Amino acid sequence: MEDRLARIRGGGPPRRHNARTIAALTGNPGCTRRAVLDSAGADKPALAERLGFPARFGQSRFAITRGNAFEAQVKADGGKELLRLVAERLGVPVPEGATWTDLGADDDRPERSRAALTASGNGPALFDHPLLGLDVAGTRVHLEPDLVAARLAGRFHVVEIKSFPVIDGQADPGKVAAAAIQSAVYVLALRELLAAEGHDPELVSHEVVLVCPRDFANQPVASLLDVRRQLLVLRRQLARMARVEDLLAAVPAGFTVDPAADPATLAAALHEVPARYAPDCLAACELAYFCRHEARGQTGALGRPVREALGGVEEVADVLALAEGSAAPEPGQAEAAALLRAAARLRADALAGQTA
Ligand code: SF4
Known part of the structure; x- marks a missing residue:
């Protein structure tokens, strides 16, 4: 060992x-x-x-x-x-x-x-x-x-x-x-x-x-x-x-x-070991900027509350697709998808109200 x-x-x-x-x-x-x-x-x-x-x-x-x-x-x-x-x-x-x-x-x-x-x-x-x-x-x-x-x-x-x-x-x-x-x-x-x-x-x-x-x-x-x-x-x-x-x-x-x-060999080696980046890492772990870069586009990079609220939707692109209704939710994502569509509608209404 x-x-x-x-x-x-x-x-x-x-x-x-x-x-x-x-x-x-x-x-x-x-x-x-x-x-x-x-x-x-x-x-x-x-x-x-x-x-x-x-x-x-x-x-x-x-x-x-x-x-x-x-x-x-x-x-x-x-x-x-x-x-x-x-x-x-x-x-x-x-x-x-x-x-x-x-x-x-x-x-x-x-x-x-x-x-x-x-x-x-x-x-x-x-x-x-x-x-x-x-x-x-x-x-x-x-x-x-x-x-x-x-x-x-x-x-x-x-x-x-x-x-x-x-x-x-x-x-x-x-x-x-x-x-x-x-x-x-x-x-x-x-x-x-x-x-x-x-x-x-x-x-x-x-x-x-x-x-x-x-x-x-x-x-x-x-x-x-x-x-x-x-x-x-x-x-x-x-x-x-x-x-x-x-x-x-x-x-x-x-x-x-x-x-x-x-650096490329090091980065490739690190990618093989699972990480769990969250914004708190910035104050506590020396690898935070590397892991944040690696986690770009993932919901976890936005913080644990966001990750948990989106229960099971890992990628920001999937979140946007569910909110727009351009992707069908996977099993277990129905509730998150409904909330996202509602949030997208509210946002669209608010923006429309601003320009009216
Ligand atoms: S910054 Fe440190 S604690 Fe955070 S995901 Fe990377 S290795 Fe893990």
């Missing part, structure tokens, strides 16, 4: 995961192409570049600097303000005598993180930069989060500090969703760490505390995110990747995506 995975990625070392890439695994769990490439540790950014469809996401340098400054502000003074924010949001009294442990600047970080987080005693404590780990497709992945684990009233809460603003009580839903799934990665890793040491994993709460700047000031505000749904999706996708033999059953025997191969 190792040999086959190495052949798939072109013989180079597997690309390492981090919390962002693990979180992104859940973005399109139905996509076999992505699951296979991620299981093999293929270098998807290099592939996308080679194919002529480079990935275009990531934070600007300005956003990274602003984020670091906000995080330093929130964590200042031994996390005093952070502790107050977290305690108030959880509805517990702000505890006296909480400890602050920075686990980041140590050579023996994995062991120190394990010892600190699983030590007996349940006094109030904040742990900064703990080193956590998860198994992804049979490989141990170390997560080095800029994260605080808060132990309050005997339970751990993952605390995520993000620099996107909460304006009038609302934050960008896409950014909150990304923070929720990334936090779920940490919750899962922290639970596994406790379980491995014989503790109850449920001591890690599914409620994550998200700290963001309020309005346009740098005043921090804390909110609670329930990540139970994200944990389910994450577990399911990690289990799917752990059964890599099943995944590879859908892949041609000689499939390989060596980033050094010529």
